[in-house]
Amino acid sequence: MASVVTRLKKKQIEQLIENGKRLDGRDPTDYREIKLEQGIIERAEGSARVLLGKTEIVVGTKIEMGEPFSDTPNEGVLTVNAELVPLASPKFEAGPPNEDSVELARIVDRGIRESKAIDTAKLCIEPGKKVFVVFVDIYVLNHDGNLIDASALAAVAALMNTKMSNYEVEDGEVKVKSGYVPLPLKDHPITVTCAKFGDKIVVDPSFEEELVMDARLTMAIDDDGDICAIQKGGAGYFTPEQVFEVAKIAKDKAKERRKKLDW
Amino acid sequence: MPTFFEPKQIVTPGDLLAEGEYIAGENTYVEDKKVYAARLGLVEYDNKRVSVVALKSFYVPRAGDIVIGTVVEVGFNSWTVDINAPYKAFLRPSDVLSRPFKPQKDELSQVLNAGDLIVAKIVSYDRSHDPQLTVAEPGLGKITRGQIVKVTPTKVPRIIGRKGSMISMIKEQTGCQIILGLNGIVLITGKTLEDEQLALTAINRIENESHTSGLTDRITQMLKEEKSKQEEQKE
């Protein structure tokens, strides 16, 4: 059920990239236009909407109380889920999460978790018994390529927008007080995805470029500029030199975006 | 122009066999004027041609090949045959019956039923169609007696031997009729079960030791010894 790109278009895309240009006129290291809005879903504790070119993602966060994991009894829990809803693309079908939505969720999760973006220690209500569980739900509304970067951006923006109820623990019971507190965040990871075409690397692949590329490489960069998560995807390969080239691009692009967003 | 192995050395996928103006033979591939092995096997350098005789592979159909297969399904107007290949083969009534096929009158299962063994010839095969078989030629048709053994298809030439020397010797020593399907299925028909077993043992041994030398002599030796053992037991 894969989309078919015509041989002619494939050749066109490859030739353009070979000459340092892309189908939509971008340079190899240019992102498409990014629009970011926060707080668009009032019912959610936090939310954000990202437009990356024509790719559209909405993320909503919900906070509930639950049990901690046995190996981290004093820390809150993060759960990330992604839905590739059928209206977003002729490629998507209704049904249980497939490998693409599972992978997307886990990559975004990794960036947030490994950068320690959420201060989970502050989400402990009763050590070993009760903690706050943060649900991050990624909704893909239109698929025009690079779901990863768009989703990760929306997810972090939604977390930054997330407010939790003020509470107090009295006699082992949680009492909700008035007012809200922001979700305690320690980091704001930014992911950068590159696509490989032969020996050329481009940033932020569009949907059609994704159909033609050899493989993709995503890196999540934390506030310190360090790498906190990496995922290679697609049935191709990268040489070690290309891996380091992507690392450099990711570092630069993340810095650029961080400045633009003021994160 | 360098080569990197001795002839008949065992190579694995990805081994660089030669660099320069070489032709990529069987079970190899070329990238940037470098010839690499694509399968586990013995490398052969023949002038400009570098190839690998695979130790393990599977049969890919080829038009004209004689194969032995099992009928697995009797359809409405064709039979589906398992020829030990990635693709199932098909047999149409016109390639079986010597007269036209009348759907109301003829019952396909009466002619060939699921589970029947046949010796057939591949009439056609290409990348977009499954192989088509025929049994409407002399020497082809349903098998009624004998034993079947599966061998790695690349070993079939070894079982045949140079100018048929190996297979002729086995037939002579065991008194069996042997049909070698190029798809790695061998049919052995002998006068007694012991004769068939003997031929089977010889063929299995050839398969396991196909990459060694002096095989023909050793098999001949083994068959002679077994036969004299059998004679002794009879007395």
Next chain:
Amino acid sequence: MNEKPEKLIDKKGLRLDGRKPDELRPVKLEVGVIPNADGSAYVEQGKNKILVGVYGPREVHPKHLALQDRTVLKCRYHMAPFSVQERKSPAPSRREIELSKVIRESLEPAIFMEYYPRTMIDVFIEVLQADGGTRCASITAAALALADAGIPMRDLVVACATGKADDTIVLDLMDEEDKLGTADVPVAMMPNLNAISLLQMDGKLTHEEFEKAVNLAVEGCKKIYAVQKEALKAKYVGIKEEEAEE
């Protein structure tokens, strides 16, 4: 061991199992272990015990999933319920779904997909016992199983993981280093083609540390590659020696 060790690397620079930072765990590879499968392999590395079976190329089921110009590669990474400390439910977890995908994508570049249109190749990975680095050990064994099935390949695929334990970049993480270390970088590659077909990371590494980690993983892969090749040839080399003695 229920207590968390204080340090992963001791004063002498040795790890919890006595290894040096750039030392691999002993690895044992065996080919052709499942008679029914077209190809198979078994790997033991550290306490990892993993079995891989390959079926194919064979006809695609269901038929509508067949591709007209190439084969379909399917991969299933699955852990036995008894493979880990706390019993794992046999139902596929999200982790297993993701690993099945990345493992498939690490093997696919090695296979000539266009050779056998309208067929499928199934790779079944069963982790019988897990000890850190299962995805890497699985890939190493799966490549052998594919070669054992006689499927033409560009190269074998071999994998190993590096990481950061305390402040040192280490090769071939064991379970404790995997859980308590500060970075985990699994790498799979086709050594002869200098091609990395699996690369993941979680943790925190500076760019310099990352470069070190990748380079160390590549070195480790090349060492395991030599063992892989010997395992593939093992059945035939033995007989050749036997015959020489006659």
